[in-house]
Amino acid sequence: MEYWKNLIDKAAAMCGGQNVLAEKLGFSKGTLSDMKQGRKAVSPATAVHLADLAHTDIEEATHLAIVQSVAGTRREQVIKEILGKAQAVGAAAMLDISYSGDSTIDTASIKNDSEIIKKRIHRIY
Numbered sequence: 460m461e462y463w464k465n466l467i468d469k470a471a472a473m474c475g476g477q478n479v480l481a482e483k484l485g486f487s488k489g490t491l492s493d494m495k496q497g498r499k500a501v502s503p504a505t506a507v508h509l510a511d512l513a514h515t516d517i518e519e520a521t522h523l524a525i526v527q528s529v530a531g532t533r534r535e536q537v538i539k540e541i542l543g544k545a546q547a548v549g550a551a552a553m554l555d556i557s558y559s560g561d562s563t564i565d566t567a568s569i570k571n572d573s574e575i576i577k578k579r580i581h582r583i584y
Contacts, residue, residue, distance in 0.1 A: 470510075473514060477492075503528070
């Protein structure tokens, strides 16, 4: 998958090369190469670590790894739908914060009052 190739390349560049990256991840160079070429799946834990090392979106990497881990199974569509809802709720909450007064107060509301979030997210839709 092109995504993993690009993420591994970026993480390797940030770390000083693929050998250093493989060592940081606790893998052999061959295992890292297999992940890069799509011959070996990237686990969600490895996706988090790679994204962190590459200074890129951890949530996207994790979601892709989770979907990849259930690809071709009965659960694939359900997992995609669940992850899609999670992304939509997160985006809606961020939009609400961005467009509603004091961000600090709204952030505290999100953290402490899920009923307020449900109402605000509903209002956005």
